[in-house]
Amino acid sequence: MPRIESTAARLAKLGFADGARAATLVRQSGTELDDLLKGLVAVADPDLALASLTRLAEREPTVLDTLRADEDLQARVLAVLGVSAALGEHLVRHPEQLGLLAVPELGDARAELLRAVGAEPEEDEPRASEPDSLVRLRVAYRGRLLHLAARDLTGQIGLPDVTAELSDLAGAALEAALAIARAEVDAGDVRLAVVGMGKQGARELNYISDVDVIFVAEPREGADETAALRGATRLAQAMMRACTATTPEGALWEVDAGLRPEGRAGPLVRTLGSHLAYYRRWAKTWEFQALLKARPVAGDLALGAAYVEAVNEFVWSAATRDHFVEDVQAMRRRVESHVRAEGERQIKLGPGGLRDIEFAVQLLQLVHGRLDPLLRRKATLPALAALSRGGYVGREDSRGLAEAYTFLRQVEHLLQLHRLRRTHILPSDPGDLRRLGRALGMHADPVGEFTARWRRHAREARRLHEKLFYRPLLQAVARLPESESRLSTTAAAARLEALGYVDPNGALRHIAALTTGVSRRAAIQRTLLPVMLGWFADAPDPDAGLLGFRQVSDKLGATPWYLRLLRDETAVAARMARMLGTSRYATGLLLNAPDAVGLLGSDEGLSPRPPDALLKEASAAVSRHGTDMESAVAAVRALRRRELFRTAVADISGLMSIEHVGVALSSLNDVTIQAALDVAIGKVEVERRAELPTRFAVIAMGRLGGMESSYASDADVMFVHSPVPGATEREATDAAYAVANELRRLLALPAPDPPLLIDPDLRPEGRQGPLVRTLASYRAYYARWSSPWEAQALLRARFSAGDAALGAEFISVIDQLRYPPDGLPDDVVREIRRIKARMEAERLPRGADPALHTKLGPGGLSDVEWVAQLLQLRCADQHPALRTTRTLEALRAAEAEDLLTSADAAVLAEAWRFASRVRDAVMLVKGRPGDSLPADVRERRLIARMLGYPPDGSEDFLDDYRRVTRRARQVVHRVFYDS
Incomplete structure (x- = not known):
């Protein structure tokens, strides 16, 4: 026992x-x-x-003597046994x-595996009739795998040779x-080719x-x-x-024909x-991206x-196809969704993983390989x-990506060799990490050194992935260090076009204006733009995004905090890019209040x-x-502009x-x-040199009254006043008119912000009636002259501004009219x-498509x-929950009171x-109001994108709108006209 303990300590x-176990x-x-x-101890x-060596020695006692006699063989065998439990098991069997492993090079693999299954490579119709051919194929295959792994793990061949072999x-x-299949199946008179794809093809x-x-x-x-074809x-x-x-x-392994x-x-x-x-x-761009690697095998x-020769024509013309931009963006989103879905220890799909590198390289090949045949390589x-x-990627960037790719592939191979299982997940167990680190030559602190190196490569791969497609665009127009690549303006324009920029030459001018110089x-800006350009590309309108960024930067570029904020706060820059590339309305607000960037x-x-x-x-x-x-x-109004911007960006986001909007x-x-x-x-009182002789209130109507204002809404209002004790009605009315007119003038003054136009046309008698009435005049008019449409309009009335007590009195006056005690005759x-x-x-406007008019169209x-x-007018007296100025609240109340079925209420809402x-x-998108879905396809696509549809979702958006409004119209016919 003492001898075993001392051996354990020594080991x-x-x-x-x-x-102890080793001893x-x-x-x-x-x-x-x-x-x-x-x-x-070196493995x-x-x-x-x-453990594997002792089992092998039990099975074949001469093994140890053989290893002692041949140091090269010993190094190869122990290297394999120190990494791969599965190959160790294979050797034991x-x-x-x-x-x-004693042979430096093996013969032709194809000939050897054919012989293993009872066929000969020179035969036109090889036969493989032995029942154990599947077993012998696997044994022969793993023998070759063993030989390759030994040379790989001892550094005799590099990664490109390993993957090719x-x-x-x-x-x-x-x-x-x-x-084997030919021996099993009578396929008839047919030629069958197997074309390798993906990593096999490359x-x-x-x-x-x-x-x-x-x-x-x-x-x-x-x-x-x-x-x-049946036989094949x-x-x-x-x-x-x-x-x-x-x-x-x-x-x-699995043979996958899913491509x-x-x-x-x-x-x-x-x-x-x-x-x-x-x-x-029928094919989509991603299918041509896959065909880039096709090879007969x-x-x-x-x-x-x-x-392969025939499909190459499609591969290298893919960038000229319709919807190439949308397909590229969809591919990028798929990559990003994998990045979000997979944990960071996923070295293939995680952030900074192999997929990041492969996708960026393949996309650059598709864009530039059409005109540059030298880029038409299959392997990464x-x-x-x-x-x-070719100057499409900087030399330093290329070197960084190649190093990261090589490291990650080596780690991937080591992970898979351990159990001969398909995996891309880094282990968290220190023992497994120690094996990985030592296999890569890290002996002092294998776990710490491996983890640090992996994280460094992953960060660098992710960073380069983000800049690879965009950074060279700057190099096409700006003076950058000689070590950077020199992308021609033609190639830069092609890349921008592939990203979705409609005017790539204009985009290049904006980039040049932002980045040229030594300031x-x-x-x-040269640091920011590579990432910003990608965010603009993800927005509905990349051109508008870049233009807006240039305009805002021209206004704020000399402000110290602006660029520092964008550089240091990624969330601000990302949200700004999304907003600029989505909304001309919000961009206009920001241009007139650029310090609002801080809200993002x-x-x-x-x-x-x-x-x-x-x-x-x-x-x-x-x-x-x-x-003043x-x-x-x-x-x-400047405060309103800032708050409009806040709301618009929250809406877009x-x-x-x-x-809530x-x-x-x-x-x-x-x-x-x-x-x-x-x-x-205040102004009227100054001019009159006396306090206002009347109480004054603004009553909100329409969408303002319903708390349903849109970005384009005017302020529908009515003005009511009530003379104070001691004032004559004429004096009070003159003062009230002066206040109302001054209010309208002040809010309509020319200014860089959106105006708030006061619209008083919903007052009694409309434009023909007096602009301002006393409370008593309103009471008298409604008691004698009001029509059904006025009672209906008053359903939206609520106090907005001014004298709150007077506003409450006015609401009390109209309640009897808008909530009639006996319902409607x-x-x-x-x-x-x-x-x-x-x-x-x-x-309905002349020429408008009723089905696409959001306000007056069917189901709108x-x-x-x-x-x-109508439900409120008929039932609010008996159902007080209906007494609301808001449409959706009224529908919810009608459902709760069993005046609408849940299904009908949901369809209408x-x-x-x-x-x-x-x-x-x-x-938001166009910067000007509109009540119809745009007929212009591009405008409709931009609006669909803003509403969350994918780049190719414009027709889905149209179909959804037609479907939703058609169902609502059916409910309207049943509830409004037939009830």
Whole structure:
């Protein structure tokens, strides 16, 4: 026991993780291993190597003597055993294959694997009839894998040679599997080609990976095509089974034909003509990206070569296809979704993983390879080198990506070799990390050094992925260090066009203006723009985004905090790019208040401010300007501009529902009217040299009254006043008129911000009636003259600004009219229906498509609102919950009171929300109001993008709108007209 304990201590000191277990293994082997310990402690996992070695020695006692006699063989064997438990198991089962590791080079893999399954490579129709051919194929395959891993792990060959040899070995196995299939299946008179795709096609396969293929078949001369395709399909299926079938020696790998036309829904085998017909008419850009790596690997190689030659035409013209930009953006989103979905320890799909690098390289090849044949390489590293030589990627960037890619592929291989399982997840167990670090030559602190190196490469790969597509655009127009690449302006324009810029030459001019020069401002812009350009590309209108960024930067570029904020606060820059590339309305607001950039830093900063706080700030702004009334209102309007920007950005960012947007805008308009009213009253009092002889209130109507204001809404209001004791009615009325007119003038003054136009046309008698009435006049008019439409309009009335007590008195007066005690007589209901039908016929603009008019079209806002209002007029007296100025609240109340079914209420609410969102989106995107979905396809696409549809979702947006409004119209017919 003392001897075992001392051996355990010595072995632990030498580098074994579990010295006691290692000592036990040494004792149980019954063999002196001291002369092999030097080799054992040098490998990645000495404990694993010792365990496999002792088992191998039990199976084949001469192994240890053989290893002692040949140091090169010893190094190869121990290197494999110290990394791969699976290959160690294989050697224990097949110790005769130890001799393979003593041979520097093996012969042709294809010939060897064909012989293993009973076929000969020179035969036209090889036969493989032995029942154990699947087993012998796997044994022979893993023997070759063992030989390759030994040379790989001892540094005798580099990554490109390893992946190429793995790919050729997989091709040889496919050929042998095809020979097995021919022995099993009578395929008839047909030629079958197996075309490698993905890593197999690019000769950059992993140790364990699905092997992507496409099958192409042609009948031999005189044969029937249909019968030939059936036979080829049976042959392909049998070949796939020969690779994936489970045997005592396991399976090889999955053969994946999912990249074929139509994917798994399409036929497994097609003729060459059928493939080409599909690619000409139906294929998406990602399919051509996949075909970039196509290579004949088995079967009829001449047919496979013909296929590759034919599809190359499509691959290198993909960038000129319709919807290329949308497809590219969709591919980028798929990559980003993988990045978000997978944890950071996923070295393939995680941030800074292999997919980041591969996608960027392939996309650059598609864009520039059309005009530069030197870029048409299948494998990632050669393609990256070609991009660097051509000036499309900076030399330093190329070197950084190549180093990261090589490191990550080496780690991927080490992960897979351990158990011969397909995995891309870095382990968290320190023992596994130690094995990885030591396999890569890190012995001092393998876990810490490996983790640091992996994180460094991942960060660098992610950073370079983000800048790779954009940074060279700057180099095309700006003076940058000589070490950077020199992308021609033609190539830069092509890249911008591929990203979705409609005017790439204009974009290049903006880039040049922002980045040229030696100032600190230009230097920071050169840091910012590579990432900003990508964010603009993700926005609906990249050109508008870049233009807006230049305009804002021209206004604020000399302000120290502006560029520093964008550089240091990623969230601000990203949100700004999204906003500039989406909304001309918000961009215009920002250009006139550029310091509002500071609001973009957080979601909390975009939350609407409480009306009380806004009113307090507005009142303070008015006070600061004293008797300068116009300057005071200008300050109030500037506050409104800032809050409009806050709301617009929150809306664009998806932080507010359409209902909340309406409340925020309506509250802001109330505050603006109140502050301007205070100024107007002050001015009138100064001119009269006396206090106002009347109480004055503003009553909100229409959308303002319903707390449903849009960005384009006017302020529908009525003015009411009530003389104070001692004042004559004439004196009070004159003063009230002066206040109302001054309020309208102040809010309509020319200014850089959106005006708030006061519209008093919903007052009694409309434009023919007096602008201002006393409360008594309103009471008398409504008691004697009011018509049904006026009662309906008053359903939206609420106090907005001025004397709150007077506002409450006015609301009390109109309640009897808008909530009639006995409901509505049938003749009044008929009149309301007649008015609505007439409005639909007469008010729709000439030439407008009724189905696409959000306000007056079938199932639009008017339809929904009239349903809610008719229910209120008929039932609010008996159901007080209906006494609200808001449409959706009225619908919810009607549902709760069983006046509407839940299904009908949901349909109407969905249509109202959809139409309201479209109206707001039109204003946000175009910067001018519109009540219809645009007929222009590009404008409609921009609005669809703002509403969350994908780049190619314009028609889906149109279909959704038609569907939602059609269903709402059906409810309107049933509830409004037939009830």
